[in-house]
Amino acid sequence: MHKHHHNKILIGIEAMQAADFDMISTIKAIAICLTSENVKLDSTHQHRFAQLYCLKHGQMMIQSSTGIIVTPPHCMGWIPSYCEHHIISNSGVTGWTVFIDESLATIFPKEPTILSCSFLLEPLIQRMAEWEMAKMEQREYQHLVNVFFDELKQAELQPLSLPIPQDARLKKIALYLLENPTDEVSLEDLAQSNGLSTRSLSRHWSNHVGMSIKKYRQIAKIFKSLDDITAGKSIEQCAWRCGFESTSAYILAFKRIFKTTPKEYQNLVNLNITKNILL
Known part of the structure; x- marks a missing residue:
């Protein structure tokens, strides 16, 4: 033994x-x-x-x-x-x-x-x-x-990931959305500032990333909210701080990704750990 x-x-x-x-x-x-x-x-x-x-x-x-x-x-x-x-x-x-x-x-x-x-x-x-x-x-x-x-x-x-495209212009957009998920910059402005038409951006983005910019932005918001979730903030605060218009919309989007509610997720990750030792 x-x-x-x-x-x-x-x-x-x-x-x-x-x-x-x-x-x-x-x-x-x-x-x-x-x-x-x-x-x-x-x-x-x-x-x-x-x-x-x-x-x-x-x-x-x-x-x-x-x-x-x-x-x-x-x-x-x-x-x-x-x-x-x-x-x-x-x-x-x-x-x-x-x-x-x-x-x-x-x-x-x-x-x-x-x-x-x-x-x-x-x-x-x-x-x-x-x-x-x-x-x-x-x-x-x-x-x-x-x-x-x-x-x-x-x-x-x-499906718990957000890909970063390797195309230079699309990568620039992706990194901006990841760093600024609450910025509601329009698709038109994103396209124009990167030398693309709206139609071309949508087509190339979908081909390289596998999802629409709208969905990408929503998942980025959810990922952004995880800091507040683990910090123990209320679900209402989490929804508002990551840019959702309502708590119900936030909960629905969260469940689509994690298959559980934000509160249930919060209870799981914040379960009291009595020995916080760096090993």
């Missing part, structure tokens, strides 16, 4: 030793328990291994050159190998992360995304994360790793 042992990490990878990373190529997956204080980690970085993470409580946002993903509790965030990204978390988080060897990461998405987390996968990784690092080459741990990969292949993509 193995001893329970929490392998400590500092918001991802900083506290692990070089020897620990060398183990990834041998054992293919290292799972680690996460607990952090309220923190905003905005330094861009990348690593040769892929990273999977899941939160029990709190939330995180990942921004990369391809877009922004939001990771609510009980969904998995996926970061591929060598993908430059930065992590934003304005709430206390608990959960786990798994570092995956790049040779096995190629069968999964090529850009950061959100995946479903099955009822089997979460306790399986929790058990992996409690395994003593020095004993991860044991047959029992390798069996857990094999089951982990089999289960991970069944995970489904979740």
Whole structure:
């Protein structure tokens, strides 16, 4: 019987030793328990291994050159190998992360995304994360790793992202909308200021982004409201501060994205965490 042992990490990878990373190529997956204080980690970085993470409580946002993903509790965030990204978390988080060897990461998405987390996968990784690092080459741990990969292949993509188009003019518009979601600048003004006709902008935007600018702006507003949600503000304040005309419209839009109400989401991410320790 193995001893329970929490392998400590500092918001991802900083506290692990070089020897620990060398183990990834041998054992293919290292799972680690996460607990952090309220923190905003905005330094861009990348690593040769892929990273999977899941939160029990709190939330995180990942921004990369391809877009922004939001990771609510009980969904998995996926970061591929060598993908430059930065992590934003304005709430206390608990959960786990798994570092995956790049040779096995190629069968999964090529850009950061959100995946479903099955009822089997979460306790399986929790058990992996409690395994003593020095004993991860044991047959029992390798069996857990094999089951982990089999289960991970069944995970489904979740629509909790906003892509950033690579076309220079469209990217400029996307970044503006992400940074200023409450600015009700018209489609005509967006097109004119970027040397496009309204019709051309709508067509190119839909082709590159996969949704209308109207829908993109609405999701950006919802993502903007998550800071207020985790800060414990009232739902009415959240709706008003992110630019919705009514609370009911905000709740409806929120449910379309997260499949739950803002209040239920708030209760989940703000569940009292008694040990806010930076691991």
